[in-house]
Amino acid sequence: MSDTTPATPEIAMSARNITRRYGAVVALADASMELRKGEVMGLVGDNGAGKSTFLKVLSGAVIPDAGDIRVGGELVNFRRPADALEAGIETVYQDLALVDTMSAVQNVYLGREELSKNPFLRLLNVVNDGGMRKRSREVLAELGVGIQSVNVSVKGMSGGQRQCLAIARALLWGRQIVILDEPTAALGVRESAQVLDLIGRLRDHGVSVILVSHNMQQLVTVADRVTVMRLGRSIATRDVADLTPETIVGLITGAIPADVATPEDTAAVVR
Ligand SMILES: Nc1ncnc2c1ncn2[C@@H]1O[C@H](COP(=O)(O)OP(=O)(O)OP(=O)(O)O)[C@@H](O)[C@H]1O
Ligand SMILES: [Mg+2]
DSSP: OOTTSOOOOOEEEEEEEEEEEETTEEEEEEEEEEEETTOEEEEEESTTSSHHHHHHHHTTSSOOSEEEEEETTEEEOOSSHHHHHHTTEEEEOTTOOOOTTSBHHHHHTTTOOOBOSSHHHHHTTOBOHHHHHHHHHHHHHHTTOOOSOTTSBGGGOOHHHHHHHHHHHHHHHOOSEEEEESTTTTOOHHHHHHHHHHHHHHHHTTOEEEEEOSOHHHHHHHOSEEEEEETTEEEEEEEGGGOOHHHHHHHHHTSSOOSSOOHHHHHHHHO
16 A cells, blocks of 8 residues: 555444334435544434434434444444443433433443442442542543532533533543534533534544534534435535535535435436
């Protein structure tokens, strides 16, 4: 191989020809995507294009009617969210996923409390509270998440802090793939910037990220590539270097033709 030949990117996860129907509604129609190792892949499309359904299929929350999913080249068959978690995939939903009355550290460890090192206490399922707190502090500091104390309840935290905490939890537990559904939708400018910065840090840690966003400016800033969905189909994937916010909008609306044949194209030919 010569120096000028680009290395083939390693694929963290791929989905091929995913179809999912809800009665007469085809939420996903032969949708495909490929997530490279250590990249941020933006997933865009109009309301109802199938983005959230696609993410739910990738995170084991929805079982597809057809199609293949591979993680690290291996065919997987997710039947429930725990299957995807086990494969190293963490999903952060917009309206998540934090328990108000619990502290930051309790939220980070929710459902996966580390057992105490003491073998007798372990038998009694006593959690290693000191260890959990220390590790939470380390991860939050590593990510630059500004939370005053990991011990206070998350009730009083801002939307940005809560989103950052959920992402930190994802990093702590699922280091390979993180799926984010509109993480900044409810946030102000400064908090959005914080979350975007955090997504960049995830990438610096070698984590691969799928990011759904309706904010084109944000996507061209933080994503490496973008996959566009239209009516349940994945119709184009482009490097961000080749895109402007306007071209993404054009691909979403159909003003710019799809890379694959779509039913609208066929209809146009028939007409
Ligand atoms: N549980 C469900 N039952 C019935 N129809 C559903 C269900 N989930 C999704 N759909 C339908 O599937 C299509 C795709 O929905 P989806 O939520 O994936 O879109 P989206 O791209 O995430 O949209 P948005 O940008 O508004 O979040 C829509 O027509 C939606 O109404
Ligand atoms: Mg959605």
